[in-house]
Amino acid sequence: MNGIRELIDGNKFEALYRSQAFFPKIRKTQRKEDISAISHAWLDLDINKIGEKRRLIKGDKSKGLPDRWVDNDHYRPDLFAEWQALDDAGKAEWLVQHCVTHEIPNPTEVVLSGGGAYLLWQFTDTVFISRRRKKAGHKNPPGNFVPKIARSYIDVIEDIHRNLRNRLDYLMADITPCSAQTVLRIPGSVNYKYSHLGHECRTAYFNQDNRYSSDDFKQLVLGVAPYQGAERYQQAKAIDAIRAKARKQGEKTYRDNALKWSQKASLKAENPGNDNVVPFPVKTSKNSPYRQSRRIISDLKTLARIRWGGIVMEGYRDMFCHIAVSMASAHFQNNPDELLPYVRRQMEDIVPSDYIQRHFDSDNMTSLKKLMTAGEAPVVKPGFCSWRYAYSIDRIIEKLAITEDEMKHLDCLVSKGIKRRRKNDSNRQKDEEKRRKAGAIVRESYEGKSLEKDKPWEIEGISRRTWYRRQKNQQKTVEYG
Structure with a gap:
C-alpha cells in the first residue's frame, strides 16, 4: 500500500486497479483463458446512478450513432437519499443488511470506490484453474465455430457473479465485472471519474471471519451440491480401474x-x-x-x-x-x-x-x-x-x-x-398379459355393457339426469318398502 500511495502522490497514475484473478503472464489486456487461480468472488454496485433520473447511452461515432439520454429504470430517489445520509460505517452496514435481506452470505470486505461500492467474498482455498494443452499438430476449426470444452471454475464463478448481480440489480449492480478477467479499484487509490478533485477508494468494512470455502460458497449462492475436487478425482480413478479390469476380463x-x-x-x-x-x-x-x-x-x-x-x-x-x-x-x-x-x-x-x-x-x-x-x-x-x-x-x-x-x-x-x-410392442404385449393374469378386464368387454353405450334415457325420451334420479328414487322405494 505504501508503494501504491507513492504512485498516487507522484501523479503517475490517475487510477489504479487490481485484477480479481491471478494471471501467470503480464499482458496489456488480460484474457480470460490466461487465468491461473481465483481467490474470491465480488460484486460491483454503481449506487450513485440510482439517483439519476436519466442516463446517458454512448453511441458509436464510427457508425454515425450519437450519444442519447434515456429514462433510468433503476431510478430510486428514496434509496439514494438513504445512501447519501450515511457515513462510511453506515454505508457498509446498509449494504450488509441488503445482503441479509436477499439471502446473500455476509461479505468479507466492503470497499467504497467513489461512485458506489463493491463487495468481496474471500475463499479459504484458492481455486487453481487447470488448462487443456493443445495437442501438437492440432488446428483450430474453420469459421467461427467454437468447440465445446469442459466446464471450469471460471464458468462457475461467473455464474455466481451473475446470480449475486440479479439479486441486487435494483442497486445498479454492474454487469461488466461479472466476467472473471475484469478489474476493480484498489483501496487507497483516487477515483477521478466523477470529480476533478477525486474520491478516495477506501475499505469501509472488513471481517476475516466471513470467509468461505469455494464449494460452500457455491452451494450457498447457486444452491447446488458442493464439488469436492479431491474426492471426485479419487472416485474417477476408482471407476477407471474398475472399467479397465472389466475390459481385461x-x-x-x-x-x-x-x-x-x-x-x-x-x-x-x-x-x-x-x-x-x-x-x-x-x-x-x-x-x-x-x-x-x-x-x-x-x-x-x-x-x-x-x-x-x-x-x-x-x-x-x-x-x-x-x-x-x-x-x-x-x-x-x-x-x-x-x-x-x-x-x-x-x-x-x-x-x-x-x-x-x-x-x-x-x-x-x-x-x-x-x-x-x-x-x-x-x-x-x-x-x-x-x-x-x-x-x-x-x-x-x-x-x-x-x-x-x-x-x-x-x-x-x-x-x-x-x-x-x-421392443416397445413386445413390452406392451407383456404388460397386457400381466394385467390379464391379474384380473384386469378388456376395455371393450366392460364398455359393451355400460349405460353409456345403451343410453336408456334416450329410449324413454328423457334426459340423462332425470333417468338417474328416477333410478335412485326407485332404489330407495325398494329399500324402505
Whole structure:
C-alpha cells in the first residue's frame, strides 16, 4: 500500500486497479483463458446512478450513432437519499443488511470506490484453474465455430457473479465485472471519474471471519451440491480401474468362449435345419458370436428371397458372401481352416454354384489370411479389428442399401428405430398379459355393457339426469318398502 500511495502522490497514475484473478503472464489486456487461480468472488454496485433520473447511452461515432439520454429504470430517489445520509460505517452496514435481506452470505470486505461500492467474498482455498494443452499438430476449426470444452471454475464463478448481480440489480449492480478477467479499484487509490478533485477508494468494512470455502460458497449462492475436487478425482480413478479390469476380463472371456465355440462347431449336425443354417450348440446368451452370425446369414437369405426370389443377383454376390464370412469369423479364430467351408455351405441356397466354385475362395482369401495371422497383426486404430472385417449393423445396412420396407421382414439387419418399436410392442404385449393374469378386464368387454353405450334415457325420451334420479328414487322405494 505504501508503494501504491507513492504512485498516487507522484501523479503517475490517475487510477489504479487490481485484477480479481491471478494471471501467470503480464499482458496489456488480460484474457480470460490466461487465468491461473481465483481467490474470491465480488460484486460491483454503481449506487450513485440510482439517483439519476436519466442516463446517458454512448453511441458509436464510427457508425454515425450519437450519444442519447434515456429514462433510468433503476431510478430510486428514496434509496439514494438513504445512501447519501450515511457515513462510511453506515454505508457498509446498509449494504450488509441488503445482503441479509436477499439471502446473500455476509461479505468479507466492503470497499467504497467513489461512485458506489463493491463487495468481496474471500475463499479459504484458492481455486487453481487447470488448462487443456493443445495437442501438437492440432488446428483450430474453420469459421467461427467454437468447440465445446469442459466446464471450469471460471464458468462457475461467473455464474455466481451473475446470480449475486440479479439479486441486487435494483442497486445498479454492474454487469461488466461479472466476467472473471475484469478489474476493480484498489483501496487507497483516487477515483477521478466523477470529480476533478477525486474520491478516495477506501475499505469501509472488513471481517476475516466471513470467509468461505469455494464449494460452500457455491452451494450457498447457486444452491447446488458442493464439488469436492479431491474426492471426485479419487472416485474417477476408482471407476477407471474398475472399467479397465472389466475390459481385461471381457477380452479373456471372449477368447475362451471363441475357443469353446470353435471346438463345438465340429460337432454340428449333418442335416442342418433352421433355413439351412448349420446350427452351433445352443447357448444361453442371445448375443453370442455364433448366434449373431446365424441371424445375419438368415437375414441375408430372406433379403435375397425378397429382392430376387431366392438367388442373389450378379453384382451383389461377392458382397453377400463377404459379409457372411466377416460375421462368421468371430468363432473360427482358433480353427480358421473351417471358416470358408462353413460359410460356403450356408450360401449355397442363395448363390449360384458356378460362383461358389470359381470366385468364392479367391474373393474371401483376404479375410482368411487376416484370421490366420491374427497374432502377427500390428496395433490398429480404435474401432477397427486387427484379425477380421468387423462390420456394424448400420454399416451392413448401408452397404446392402436395405430399405425400411425390407427391414420389416428381417430379424437382425434393421435400424435402431425399428428395434426400438419392436421392443416397445413386445413390452406392451407383456404388460397386457400381466394385467390379464391379474384380473384386469378388456376395455371393450366392460364398455359393451355400460349405460353409456345403451343410453336408456334416450329410449324413454328423457334426459340423462332425470333417468338417474328416477333410478335412485326407485332404489330407495325398494329399500324402505
